Structures are given as C-alpha cells and as structure tokens.
Amino acid sequence: MQDEQGELLDQALVLAFAGPNSFTGEDVVELHMHGSIAVVSAVLRCLGAGSARMADPGEFTRRALDNDKMDLAQVEGLGDLIASETEGQRRQALRVFDGALGKKIEGWRANLIRAASLIEVTIDFADEDVPVDVSPEVQSLLGLVLDEVQVELSGFAAAERIRTGFEVAIVGPPNAGKSTLLNALAKREAAITSERAGTTRDVIEVRMDLNGYAVTLLDTAGLRDGVDEIEVIGIQRAVQRAESADLRVFLIEPGEDVPVQMGVNDIQVAPKGDTRNDGVFSVSGRTGEGIAELTDRITDALSSMTSSAGLATHARHRDAMAASLDALRMAQNCVGNGPDQYDIVAEEIRSAIRSLEALVGHIGVENLLDEIFSSFCLGK
Amino acid sequence: MKQFDVVVVGGGHAGCEAAHAAARTGANTALITMKTSDIGILSCNPAIGGLGKGHLVREIDAMDGVMGRVADASGIQFRLLNRRKGPAVQGPRAQSDRKVYQSEMLSLTRSQANLTTIEGEVVDFVMAENAVSGVMLADDTVVHGRAVVLTSGTFLRGRIHIGDVSYSGGRMGDKESSLLAQRIDAFNLPLGRLKTGTPPRLDGKTIDWDRLERQDGDETPTLFSFLSNGAPLRQVACGITHTNAQTHDIIRKNLDRSAMYGGHIDGTGPRYCPSIEDKIVRFADKDSHQIFLEPEGLDDDTVYPNGVSTSLPEDVQIDYIRSIVGLEDVKILQPGYAIEYDYVDPCVLDADLSLRSVPGLFLAGQINGTTGYEEAAAQGLVAGLNAARTASGKAPIYFKRDQSYIGVMIDDLTTRGVTEPYRMFTSRAEFRLSLRADNADQRLTPLGLEVGCVGAEREKAFDDKMERLETGRSLMTSHSYTPKEVAAVGIKINQDGTKRTPFQLLAFPDVSLEDVVGLHEDLGALPKDVGEQLAREALYANYIERQRKDVERLRKDESYAIPADFTYDEVSGLSAELTAKLERVRPSDLAQAGRIDGMTPAALALLLGRIRYLEKKTA
Numbered sequence: 001m002q003d004e005q006g007e008l009l010d011q012a013l014v015l016a017f018a019g020p021n022s023f024t025g026e027d028v029v030e031l032h033m034h035g036s037i038a039v040v041s042a043v044l045r046c047l048g049a050g051s052a053r054m055a056d057p058g059e060f061t062r063r064a065l066d067n068d069k070m071d072l073a074q075v076e077g078l079g080d081l082i083a084s085e086t087e088g089q090r091r092q093a094l095r096v097f098d099g100a101l102g103k104k105i106e107g108w109r110a111n112l113i114r115a116a117s118l119i120e121v122t123i124d125f126a127d128e129d130v131p132v133d134v135s136p137e138v139q140s141l142l143g144l145v146l147d148e149v150q151v152e153l154s155g156f157a158a159a160e161r162i163r164t165g166f167e168v169a170i171v172g173p174p175n176a177g178k179s180t181l182l183n184a185l186a187k188r189e190a191a192i193t194s195e196r197a198g199t200t201r202d203v204i205e206v207r208m209d210l211n212g213y214a215v216t217l218l219d220t221a222g223l224r225d226g227v228d229e230i231e232v233i234g235i236q237r238a239v240q241r242a243e244s245a246d247l248r249v250f251l252i253e254p255g256e257d258v259p260v261q262m263g264v265n266d267i268q269v270a271p272k273g274d275t276r277n278d279g280v281f282s283v284s285g286r287t288g289e290g291i292a293e294l295t296d297r298i299t300d301a302l303s304s305m306t307s308s309a310g311l312a313t314h315a316r317h318r319d320a321m322a323a324s325l326d327a328l329r330m331a332q333n334c335v336g337n338g339p340d341q342y343d344i345v346a347e348e349i350r351s352a353i354r355s356l357e358a359l360v361g362h363i364g365v366e367n368l369l370d371e372i373f374s375s376f377c378l379g380k
Numbered sequence: 381m382k383q384f385d386v387v388v389v390g391g392g393h394a395g396c397e398a399a400h401a402a403a404r405t406g407a408n409t410a411l412i413t414m415k416t417s418d419i420g421i422l423s424c425n426p427a428i429g430g431l432g433k434g435h436l437v438r439e440i441d442a443m444d445g446v447m448g449r450v451a452d453a454s455g456i457q458f459r460l461l462n463r464r465k466g467p468a469v470q471g472p473r474a475q476s477d478r479k480v481y482q483s484e485m486l487s488l489t490r491s492q493a494n495l496t497t498i499e500g501e502v503v504d505f506v507m508a509e510n511a512v513s514g515v516m517l518a519d520d521t522v523v524h525g526r527a528v529v530l531t532s533g534t535f536l537r538g539r540i541h542i543g544d545v546s547y548s549g550g551r552m553g554d555k556e557s558s559l560l561a562q563r564i565d566a567f568n569l570p571l572g573r574l575k576t577g578t579p580p581r582l583d584g585k586t587i588d589w590d591r592l593e594r595q596d597g598d599e600t601p602t603l604f605s606f607l608s609n610g611a612p613l614r615q616v617a618c619g620i621t622h623t624n625a626q627t628h629d630i631i632r633k634n635l636d637r638s639a640m641y642g643g644h645i646d647g648t649g650p651r652y653c654p655s656i657e658d659k660i661v662r663f664a665d666k667d668s669h670q671i672f673l674e675p676e677g678l679d680d681d682t683v684y685p686n687g688v689s690t691s692l693p694e695d696v697q698i699d700y701i702r703s704i705v706g707l708e709d710v711k712i713l714q715p716g717y718a719i720e721y722d723y724v725d726p727c728v729l730d731a732d733l734s735l736r737s738v739p740g741l742f743l744a745g746q747i748n749g750t751t752g753y754e755e756a757a758a759q760g761l762v763a764g765l766n767a768a769r770t771a772s773g774k775a776p777i778y779f780k781r782d783q784s785y786i787g788v789m790i791d792d793l794t795t796r797g798v799t800e801p802y803r804m805f806t807s808r809a810e811f812r813l814s815l816r817a818d819n820a821d822q823r824l825t826p827l828g829l830e831v832g833c834v835g836a837e838r839e840k841a842f843d844d845k846m847e848r849l850e851t852g853r854s855l856m857t858s859h860s861y862t863p864k865e866v867a868a869v870g871i872k873i874n875q876d877g878t879k880r881t882p883f884q885l886l887a888f889p890d891v892s893l894e895d896v897v898g899l900h901e902d903l904g905a906l907p908k909d910v911g912e913q914l915a916r917e918a919l920y921a922n923y924i925e926r927q928r929k930d931v932e933r934l935r936k937d938e939s940y941a942i943p944a945d946f947t948y949d950e951v952s953g954l955s956a957e958l959t960a961k962l963e964r965v966r967p968s969d970l971a972q973a974g975r976i977d978g979m980t981p982a983a984l985a986l987l988l989g990r991i992r993y994l995e996k997k998t999a
Contacts, residue, residue, distance in 0.1 A: 025955070059953070065980065067955050120807040123469045124431050125652075126462045128670070334889075341889055343466035347813055347923055 001033065003046045010039045024060050025067030071360040073101040076314055080163060087212030088162050088306070092313065101311040102360050104152070108145045109353055115141040116349045119342050135335050138345070142335070146328045149321050155310025156318045161246060163313050165207065165214035166302055169242040171260050172251035174222025176271040180285030181251060182206060182219040185295065191219045202234060203241050211299040218245060223258045247301055249294070254280055265301040269294055320355045327352035382498075384410040385771035387515055387525030388764065389502045391419040393447065394531035394745030394756035396485055398764030400446050402529075403495040404833040407768035410523055411489065412498045412515065419497070420450065420485025422753065423551050424578055425684050426478045426676045429604060431461055432804035433754040434471030435785045438820035440754075440761050441605045443828040444838050446488050447757045448604035454480035456616050456678060458601030467916040468813045469806050472602045477613060477677040498523065503559040511739035526771035529742040529763045531756070534576070534721040536747060537561045541639030541718045543693025551719070561722065567738050570725040574801050575647035576751055577655050577689035577718040580697050583711040584681040587673065592619040592706040595672065606821045607838060619673035621706045623688070628660050628667065630700040631692070635661070639691035639718050647720040650751055650801040655718070656688045656700075671704065682713055691718035723749040726793035727965045732766035732776035733759060733790070736966065742767050748793055751801035758786045765833060777831055782811045782931045783823055795965055795975045811927055813920045818913060821845070852910040855902055856883040856918070869898035886918030937971035940991050951990045958983050
C-alpha cells in the first residue's frame with residue numbers, strides 16, 4: 001500500500017467485491033492493514049485527499065437495503081444477529097437475516113394478490129367472459145393465508161422471548177437456599193447468602209446463558225409473613241415478579257404451600273439436596289448436587305415453550321400481522337355475503353397486503369393487473 | 381395572423397374537451413381540426429363509459445365538461461355495469477348513435493362562447509425563443525396562442541396495417557401528420573410506439589338477428605350528466621354471438637398473414653383489448669369467445685362487432701366472420717385494421733399536462749400513451765384548463781389521487797409512464813370507495829366553481845342538490861334510536877344497548893334505505909334521490925374514515941416539495957438506477973417520488989434528508 005508519491009505505507013491484504021454481488025450491491029474494496037494508529041491515520045489521510053469520508057453508523061446496511069439486497073426484516077435480523085448472545089438467539093436471528101420472513105410474506109402476498117385479482121376481475125371486467133363464481137378460490141386463498149399468519153402470530157411470544165431472554169424466578173420459603181442456588185446456576189456470587197432467614201429482600205436479577213437460552217434468573221425474597229415493613233414490601237414484590245415471569249422454579253418441600261400459583265411448565269424441586277435421601281428430586285446449591293438435572297429441566301421447559309417460535313420477532317411484526325389478520329377475517333365474511341360486497345372484500349385484502357408489506361416493501365396496482373392479465377382472456 | 385389565448389390542435393375527444401374547458405374559463409380559444417366534420421368522431425366502438433371510464437365521464441361532467449351531456453343526448457342503449465355490486469364499483473355505460481354524437485358535439489362547439497373552430501392542418505409550431513407561441517397551418521396561416529394543447533391522437537406517424545398491406549394514415553380514410561411529427565422530433569422528446577386495432581364493420585341488414593341472443597339496455601337509463609333528465613333517443617338492443625372451433629381454425633391457419641404475427645408491427649398493444657388473433661394464440665384452450673354486435677346508430681345499418689379486432693387480410697376477415705353463427709351471409713362494410721402510432725413518454729409531463737422542456741405546450745390524449753375516449757377527454761379537460769391558466773398567468777390546478785380518477789390517471793401517467801396503452805380501471809384507484817361515480821359532483825364541482833369552468837345552470841343545480849343533501853344528512857344523523865326501536869321496524873340488530881342514527885344503521889351491509897325510513901315519518905318523506913345518495917355515503921362511512929388517515933399521510937409526504945432544479949446526482953447513497961428513474965419523472969414532492977416503481981423506503985429517507993438540508997441552507 002503506497003501513497004500518491006509512491007512511499008510505502010504498509011503491507012496490506014486488499015479484497016475487492018464487485019457489485020452487484022457484494023453486500024451493499026455496489027463495488028466494495030476492503031483494505032486489511034496492520035491496525036496501528038499511525039498506519040490507519042496515514043491511510044485515511046491518503047484516502048481523505050479525494051472525496052472519501054467515514055461511513056455513517058449502519059450505512060453499509062442501509063445501502064444494502066437501498067439497493068434491494070436486503071428487505072427491512074432482514075436488516076432487523078442482521079441487527080439481532082450482531083446482538084445475539086446465545087445459540088438460540090443466533091439461530092433465530094440467522095433465519096430472519098436469511099430472509100425467511102420475507103420469503104414467507106412473499107408467499108402470502110402472492111396468494112392475496114391472486115385473491116384480489118380474482119375479485120377485481122369480476123369488478124373491472126364485469127361485462128366479459130370471466131369465471132362466474134370466484135368465491136371458492138378466493139375463500140381458500142384467504143383461508144390459507146389466514147391460518148399461516150395465525151400460526152406465525154401465536155409463535156410471536158416465544159420468538160420474542162428467544163430474542164429478549166426468558167425470566168425464570170426462584171420461589172420458596174425463607175432460608176431454603178434460593179440465593180445459593182442462584183449463585184450455583186450463575187457460577188458466581190451474585191446474591192448475598194447467609195444462614196439468616198430473610199436475607200434477600202429486593203429481587204435480584206442475573207442474566208445468563210442456560211444451554212443456549214438467554215435467561216434472566218430472578219432471586220426473590222423468601223415467602224413468609226414478613227417481620228418488618230421492608231421485608232413485607234420485598235415479599236409482595238417477589239410474588240408479583242414470580243407471577244409475571246415466564247417460568248418458576250419452586251424450591252419447596254413436597255406438599256409445602258406458597259402463595260404463588262404453579263403453572264404447567266413450572267418446576268418443583270426440594271431444597272438441601274446434600275442432606276437428604278428420600279428419593280425426592282432435590283438440589284443443593286452448596287455441593288452442586290442436582291444442579292445439572294435442574295438446568296436440564298429448566299431448558300426442557302423453555303424448549304417446549306419455544307417449539308412454536310415463529311419468524312415474527314419484533315412487536316412491529318406482530319402488529320402488522322395482527323392488523324392483516326383482522327382485515328382477512330373481515331374479507332372472508334364479506335366474500336360469503338356475495339358479489340355486492342366485493343368492493344369491500346377488495347378493500348380489506350388491499351389493507352391486509354399493505355399491512356404485511358409494511359414489513360418488507362410496497363404493493364403496486366400493476367402487480368394486480370399483471371396477475372389478472374396473465375390468467376384470463378379479457379377484452380372485447 | 382390570428383391571436384388567441386389558447387390554441388387546441390385536434391378535434392377528437394381530448395381536443396373538444398380541452399377547447400371547451402379553456403373557453404368556459406373565459407380564454408379566447410381556437411380549435412384547429414383537419415376536418416370540421418370530424419369533430420367528436422367515435423373512431424372505434426360507438427360506446428361511452430364503462431367501469432372506471434364511466435367514473436371519468438361523470439368527473440368531466442362535474443367540471444361542466446361536454447362528454448357526458450353529448451353521450452346522454454346520443455345514447456341508444458344505457459346500462460349501469462356492476463348494478464348488483466357496491467355503488468363504488470358501478471359504472472354507467474351507453475351505446476351512442478355515432479352521427480348524433482358528432483352532430484351534438486359540433487353544435488355544442490359552435491354555440492360555446494369564446495370558442496372558434498378553424499379547419500386546417502397544423503404543420504409546425506411557432507416558437508418564441510424556446511417556448512411555443514402558436515402554430516402554423518399548411519396554407520402558411522399563423523395562429524398565435526399563449527398556450528397550445530396538442531391532441532394528435534393516432535396521427536403522429538400513424539401507420540395502418542391490414543394483413544401484409546400497410547400505408548400511412550391517422551385513421552381509416554384520414555392522412556397522418558408527418559410534418560408535425562418532424563417538428564416534435566426537434567423537441568427531443570422520448571417517443572415510443574403503440575398500436576391499437578378495430579374489427580371489421582358489418583352491414584346490419586345482412587345479419588340473421590333472429591338466431592342471436594339479445595342484450596337490452598336498463599329499463600331506467602342511468603345517465604352520465606348530473607344535468608340530464610332523460611334519454612331523448614329511441615333505445616335499442618345489441619346482439620350477442622360467439623366464435624367457434626371453425627373460426628379459430630381459420631384464424632390459426634392464417635396467423636402468418638396477420639400484420640401482427642407476420643412481423644409487420646413493432647408497437648405494443650393493450651392486453652385488455654387484444655385482437656382476435658391474440659386471443660386465439662394466448663388462450664389456446666378456449667374454444668369460443670363472446671362477440672357483442674353493437675348498432676352504430678338508429679338510422680345506420682352499420683354494426684360494430686365488439687371482440688374481434690384484427691389485422692388479418694381482408695379475405696381472411698370475410699372467411700372467419702362468416703364462420704360465426706348469425707353472420708353466415710354478412711357483408712363487411714369496412715375491413716378491420718391495426719394502427720401503429722407514436723406517443724410521448726408521459727413522464728416528461730408535469731401534472732398539469734404541460735411539457736417540462738417546452739414552455740407553453742400541453743399534450744393530451746393518445747399522444748400520452750392512453751387509449752379510450754374517456755381517458756382522452758379527461759386529459760383534455762386538465763390540459764385545457766391549465767393552458768387557459770398559463771395564458772392568463774395563473775398557477776396550475778392539479779387533480780389529486782384521493783380526489784378523482786382523473787387525478788389517479790394523471791399521476792399514473794406522469795409518475796410511472798406507460799408500457800402499453802393506458803386504460804382506466806376502478807382497481808387503479810386506491811381510494812375507490814370514496815371516488816364514486818355517484819359523488820363526482822360533490823368531489824369536483826366545487827373545484828370547477830373555484831377555477832371558473834362551471835356555468836350558472838350547473839352551479840344552481842349543484843347548490844340545490846347540496847342543500848337537499850344537507851337537510852337529509854342532518855335528518856339521518858341528528859337522532860339515535862335504541863336497538864329495541866330499531867328492531868320494532870323489522871331491522872335485525874344486536875340488542876347491545878347501543879343507540880344508532882339511521883346513517884349508522886345504513887353502514888350495515890344488510891340494512892337498506894327501505895328499512896330505516898320506517899323509523900320516522902320525516903325519513904319517509906325524503907326525496908328518493910337524496911335518500912339513495914345518503915345510503916351510498918353511509919355504506920362506506922367506516923372505510924372512508926379509515927382512508928382519511930391514509931390521505932393525511934399522503935398530504936404529509938406531499939408537503940415535502942422537491943425543487944424543480946433538484947439534482948439527484950448529489951444525493952449520496954442513491955443507486956444509479958433510482959437516480960435515473962427520478963431524473964426521468966422529476967417528482968414534484970416526496971409522495972410522488974414514493975410512487976415511482978422500485979422506490980425504496982431507504983431511498984426516500986435519503987431524499988427527505990437532502991430536501992431538509994436544502995431548505996435549511998436557503999432559510
């Protein structure tokens with residue numbers, strides 16, 4: 001790498017990516033230099049002599065979007081991929097980055113444009129030889145898309161959890177060893193432990209990677225009648241947070257009652273596993289007894305909760321899909337009411353398509369007319 | 381030498397509407413046509429209106445234009461298309477008596493104040509620097525105009541094809557405008573080639589009508605003009621017949637002799653108006669196609685067989701036509717033919733239909749790549765009004781997509797250009813539920829009054845109607861009824877305790893006007909037309925409210941004007957492809973830029989950034 005006068009700046013690896021197959025779709029050159037401050041500034045000085053400037057944050061991705069190399073959802077997927085901390089997040093982000101959501105929407109869109117074109121053909125070419133009753137095909141196309149959007153939507157909560165992480169709360173009576181268990185799972189001293197009941201008062205949160213799942217573990221105050229005002233508040237808070245968590249681990253003796261509702265996926269485990277041999281599934285934070293099995297049980301529960309995870313991972317995706325679902329249901333009803341409501345059907349399908357496309361791009365009426373003309377013989 | 385404010389070249393549908401519109405606003409206007417007898421000629425099928433097209437005619441009429449009135453006066457069969465579908469997609473259509481249409485248009489043109497008809501062939505433009513300031517005729521007469529509207533139809537390098545025979549001409553029997561074409565070349569406009577076709581014309585006396593299916597018009601005609609109150613002419617029926625296997629065989633065997641399939645035509649034809657050759661090739665599995673036999677007039681035996689346009693040689697036309705039921709002994713009066721002609725890429729036009737690169741010159745009709753009388757007339761209206769405004773130094777008026785089909789068409793043309801002859805469809809209008817044929821006057825007559833193209837008669841009729849509608853509307857919205865009261869008059873409704881006005885009740889698809897009039901005697905006393913109009917409004921009220929939000933978003937984007945001298949090269953990050961598209965269209969605002977094919981949200985963000993930067997710099 002030489003400057004304009006031919007003086008050697010550094011030995012470099014230079015990679016050229018020719019458009020349109022580069023990341024941005026434009027011609028791109030990468031200079032791999034020895035990264036000292038002096039080398040970088042010398043090279044920048046040479047480049048800056050022309051019209052070069054530093055890229056804005058995210059500019060390469062924005063150019064990729066602008067040059068149609070990626071859609072909006074893929075950009076989000078890339079963002080998620082870069083931010084991913086766990087294996088589950090990486091896999092999910094990669095699917096979206098790979099364009100899986102865009103492909104799915106493209107499929108729905110094609111079906112909806114087909115449905116809209118069937119409706120439009122009966123409207124705009126009423127006077128011509130066109131299929132008489134289009135409603136069976138329209139109903140089946142709408143039904144198909146509706147079912148699939150519904151499935152994606154129901155997997156949203158799980159997918160969002162994979163992206164943002166699950167909350168798992170440890171609940172149980174005081175001095176059961178909840179904080180010790182949390183520290184054992186986190187493999188560090190995150191919570192203060194002592195022999196005194198009621199040591200933990202506030203909710204302690206520890207973020208960790210549990211077998212590939214992003215999990216925020218919550219250590220809560222021991223559930224009992226509080227001895228002072230501060231502990232009473234702590235216990236109230238513990239109950240609230242435990243109930244709103246995605247999963248709860250009950251560290252209790254068999255048959256013991258605590259004021260938190262147990263959900264279907266929740267796990268019950270007995271405390272003080274190092275000192276008992278009654279065959280009950282138990283755990284000891286101090287010796288590590290049962291920790292591996294508990295970890296497996298937690299991730300099994302999370303895995304069953306995420307088996308339905310869809311490609312919709314952001315609230316924006318959910319809102320757009322929910323809006324299109326409303327429109328599709330309305331369209332289905334109106335198709336059933338016969339041709340005098342086809343104008344409404346068309347409007348609802350248009351609105352459904354627009355909602356879905358807001359995720360990735362636009363619709364043009366030409367798409368609709370193309371579909372019409374490619375399939376029907378029209379024209380007097 | 382003659383001096384006018386506005387000079388309109390061409391007396392077809394675009395030219396007539398342009399000349400009348402300019403004259404109505406008070407501009408001293410000249411209409412120049414090769415033959416006065418050709419004013420208002422229906423060159424193709426003898427019908428006006430249809431889906432989308434009927435909307436355009438109503439809108440022209442709302443601006444006090446002439447097409448609707450002439451179509452009503454010459455109509456011999458009226459049908460409201462999509463009668464059984466929602467009012468937003470119903471389109472009035474009429475068969476016209478060809479001769480009466482022409483004579484009515486001619487007489488309206490002669491009686492229009494400020495309008496002079498000149499017979500002559502325009503061969504050149506008169507230029508003042510780089511602006512057009514008039515035209516020169518073949519006999520060297522110079523006609524000066526502050527603005528010129530060119531509506532040359534298919535006459536620019538028009539070429540007629542019948543089989544392997546072809547000759548230059550703008551219409552069967554009329555010569556093309558070749559000198560003018562050369563002059564237009566000098567403007568360096570992007571030109572393209574389109575084609576259209578017509579079927580052979582048949583002698584009705586030789587058709588065996590008794591063996592054919594009949595198609596009658598509506599019992600009560602739905603007229604075009606808000607001012608008309610009846611169809612004056614006797615009403616007739618059309619016939620219906622079909623092509624058959626033998627017809628298709630004849631055509632298939634002779635395909636290589638068709639101008640189109642023999643490789644004589646380069647222009648692109650419309651997909652929605654294919655020739656019979658096209659239909660048989662593209663839809664090989666269909667063994668029959670419908671043909672409408674449309675009488676061309678009450679005292680004219682000519683019949684227009686709608687559905688079999690062709691560029692096959694004459695002898696083949698005779699063979700295939702005579703293979704059709706009812707036409708076995710038919711006589712062909714004039715063979716069908718295809719015509720190729722030049723058009724100007726409409727992206728070089730502003731939304732007032734003026735050429736950006738040639739001040740003072742407006743284009744309207746087929747020269748802009750459209751097909752159809754109604755599309756041409758609507759453009760004529762826009763160009764005529766704006767030419768008159770230019771002549772008097774006023775700012776242009778624009779028609780918006782959310783306001784009219786006219787606005788949809790002009791925006792489509794100037795933003796997207798055309799790849800085939802452009803025809804109006806209701807599906808092109810994203811605000812279709814509010815842009816109805818029934819409310820064209822409510823949407824546009826106020827604009828017409830504002831720009832001064834609406835006469836006193838229509839103004840009064842409009843004001844009266846609005847007043848009656850307002851009275852009716854307040855009756856329908858001022859009082860709410862409990863579900864019990866509603867059920868008492870026989871309307872099935874949820875007993876959900878919600879009180880509803882008659883207007884709200886009418887928004888339920890299964891509640892009709894007849895159902896709600898029982899709620900109060902005043903509702904029963906509403907005039908029929910007022911009740912029906914309000915029922916149509918009520919039906920879509922919820923959707924129109926939803927669309928209003930879309931319109932607001934649109935307005936916001938429209939508020940970001942892109943300066944006329946904006947340089948797209950200077951927007952960094954904009955791809956070369958999009959830069960080229962933006963240069964071609966030169967959108968007036970961000971909303972229009974967003975409608976350009978292939979535009980991305982990210983590119984719009986770049987444009988917005990640049991617009992804001994420029995605003996800050998000049999502020």
